[in-house]
Amino acid sequence: MPELPEVEVLRRSLVPRLPGQRIERVEVYNPKLREPVSAARLDRDCVGRRVLALRRRAKYLLIDLEGDRTLIVHLGMTGRLTLVEAEEVAEPHEHLAFFLDSGQRLRFRDPRRFGMVFSRPTRGLEDGRHFAHLGVEPLGGDFDGQRLKDAAKRRRGPVKTFLMDARVVVGLGNIYVAEALFRAGIHPKRSVARISRRRWELLAGEVRKVLGGAIREGGTTLNDFADGDGQAGYFQVSLWVYGREGESCPRCQTTIRRIVQANRSTFYCPACQH
DNA sequence: CGGGCGGCCTGGAGGC
DNA sequence: TGCCTCCAGGCCGCCC
Incomplete structure (x- = not known):
């Protein structure tokens, strides 16, 4: 979770x-x-x-x-x-x-x-071993589109797995990556080599917004998550694509798809995301 | 060095 | 009701 x-x-x-x-x-x-x-x-x-x-x-x-x-x-x-x-x-x-x-x-x-x-x-x-390799904090002052673009220079492969890589940017998992890509209108399979400067900036902004929104809503509780007082979150109602395979896109009504990338589910709208 | 994959665990959901 | 399969929010280490 x-x-x-x-x-x-x-x-x-x-x-x-x-x-x-x-x-x-x-x-x-x-x-x-x-x-x-x-x-x-x-x-x-x-x-x-x-x-x-x-x-x-x-x-x-x-x-x-x-x-x-x-x-x-x-x-x-x-x-x-x-x-x-x-x-x-x-x-x-x-x-x-x-x-x-x-x-x-x-x-x-x-x-x-x-x-x-x-x-x-x-x-x-x-x-230490758990921390030395970690990348930038997405809610910190040094995270922006330029940072993502620079990190992408040395790499290939789809943007979804790139964003999930903690050496690049930390804290993003399967849910928030799907949501940020949807909000930025970027297809999860798009190669990091083919993303414009402008779209990196857009993506960085959406990452911040989705994380910030989720914090404000007390997190996402699918099954297990609770805070230190045992309180569940309610950002799950604000998830547009994650876990919504077969439902219609909230923006264009196209059916949301699920594919598998690096052994994890990816949810996206095939019409809104390019 | 980068990227892909298996493995670590248990439990819940859904199909038959 | 019960059994079986699939799936799940993360991370690391191993392989090519």
Whole structure:
């Protein structure tokens, strides 16, 4: 579920409640996530430390702690991070929990276990294995059409997989790429070598708009996504093409198609997108 | 070095 | 009702 907007919505939901809290205990019920969870390392890095700040890089939530440590959470496909009372019964697929001095616990649940939870020194985090290769933040000041055009110079292939490549631009997944391409009127199979300067600018603008809109609407909840309070989002009603194969295009009534690119579904309007 | 593909998991939906 | 197949929001590592 979670692409950039969902992680950002989660971050914002936790900002009023998490900073200032001290982690008193970590419990790991099932360490088998995408990368094995080290309970010992989480203990060492987290217990006794206060949360200082919440940041986001790409689709990673970064929880900065005292003493140069950062707790990193990635939701994978079905991950959920919620703040509940400490004594609340464990959910199915609750794989670990951080018990806080407020009497609450920060619970991580993830049925498919594609998520990740780990800790690292805050300093130098961006040079680590998960972060070093990451490209530009699409909502940051240095993202624009020129940036995309420059990145495209060294590459070939369809624009859809280009936008999904985190080395180019981070945070975009299957949903928002489909939506941004639809709004920009660009065919997902169009080669990056054949996109004009003007259209790169248009695309960059639509990427920002669709992500910004999704954040404002609390993210997209298809099945699993919820923020730190367990609240679902409602941007799914604003999706024009994603998941709408066989329905009619909201702009021109042509039937929306689904194709497969790089083993992922792509939804688009064959009349509006060129 | 870039691009394509398989694999990691579970659960829900739909067909028969 | 039950069984089977397909599909799912991400990411990495391996291969060519």
